[in-house]
Amino acid sequence: MEIIDVVPPVLKDNVIVTSVDALFKWGKSNSIWPLSSGLACCSIEMMCAAASRFDLARFGYEVFRSCPRQSDLLIVAGTLTWKMTPPLIRLYEEMPEPKYVIAMGNCNIAGGPFSDSYSVVTGLDKIMPVDIYLPGCPPRPEALIDAMLKLQKLIRHPELGDAAKEAKAASLKNLRSMTQPVDALEEKAE
């Protein structure tokens, strides 16, 4: 029996048949509450994105919450230092599942201009899983909105993220296979 047959013919044009999973994902992606936690320069652009002109509320990111227990998106906006790392990890742990992380700005991707500093964490993914990387120093509010739309897409179609992970794994494997002969040569030499 087709699912379509369950719907009486009278209501056929008024009823949408979907899976619970798809409905959940749709709802989840359109009602994300970000944690209002700014670290440095990027946080000012994050505030701009939430303020008048860019108005994040249009995309379902209506409420910035100050409490991690009420939020499900951590936008790490700004340079992360080793001193700030324990509090940030605690904030992340306090957020309920499902939770997402946007690494905003070059500092959080690979250290940015401070990559050779003694006190800066070079890359947020060293300490927590990251869903979206957003380059820029600082990224414009439009870029943040784009990142958030990409996150919505990722929530609705998690397999997209899997594909990216697989591609990354494949490229890593490829890289290893390329370097292998060198290693083998070295072993031989030893």
Place this chain on the structure above:
Amino acid sequence: MAQTEKYVLNMGPQHPSTHGVLQVQVELDGEKIVGAKPVMGYLHRGIEKLMESRTYAQCVPYTDRLDYVSAMNNNLGFCMAVEKLAAIEVPERAEYIRVICAELNRIASHHVFIGSLTNDLGSATGMIYAFRDREKILDLFNIICGARMTAHYIRIGGVAADAQEEFLRGAQEFIDYVPAMLDEYDRIFTGNEIFQARMQGTSIITRETALKHGMSGPNIRASGVDYDIRKIDKYGAYGKFDFEIPVGKQGDNWDRYIVRLKEIQQSANIIQQALDNMPEGPVMAKVPKVLRPPKGDAYHRVENTRGELGFYIVSDGSTKPYRVHIRRPSFVNLQALDGMCQGMLLADAVTAFATIDPLMGEVDC
């Protein structure tokens, strides 16, 4: 009589107030604050050390990231210090464009102050209005250098490129808009009864305390001290302009707010004069491609949005500075927090913190 026990409450490093990653250990007796101890360093990026391994021109973008809401003023301070060290003469037109950019950025920074202050007082509406007007200035920066916040427009020896006709016209339009803008702020915040009740007579910094702490900028002017580097040193083209220094009476939260509102007006006044008397000519001095300032040291201070910003540079004759020390106004101003909070209620700590207007990027450096 009932006795209460003192206890310590940690505010931060993540806290609902909008001023970055600062931890304040607040000692409380009931709801009264006995002491407030700021714990900083959560954003220490080692900029002074990094500058030692960069050439002079490469150092300039790092000053953008010190006080990120008034980047132009920071660029100006560092570039002028290097120019002093290497004895570079800046063309007059460049000086005028520098003044216009620095003052526009001062206004933009005060917009962030107003926005975050009202947000901290519980009115998100205020932030919306202030950020709406700030966008107008950021658009101008976008035209002149392609960046919104971290401009890197003021370079050693002048400015990166000549100001376009479009920028000058836009600046004029913004100046014409300023009176209407301030009028609107007066109607929304300044006249608001709750706003006044929260601000007037709270967190007073007396003239003596302000002087003892070595405070500067709008914070010391709110306490009644007539101290402005633009008037004292008359650096750059500032000697050619006629402007007043707004001064407060008793140094409470209210005065610090009012002084900044008046400063917006004075900045607009300076920009108007600069636009009217803009000279023609080059915008960049002849600076050698590889800059090697002679052995020696130089200190230059400018009036940043938050106060006296000084750069002390030691040169050993090579292409890189031997040592850079930055005198950050936010760092010095923040030390007054303890005295401001004593005897106040816990909710007032956030207001006090917002009216000092420190920026963590600058405090921790």
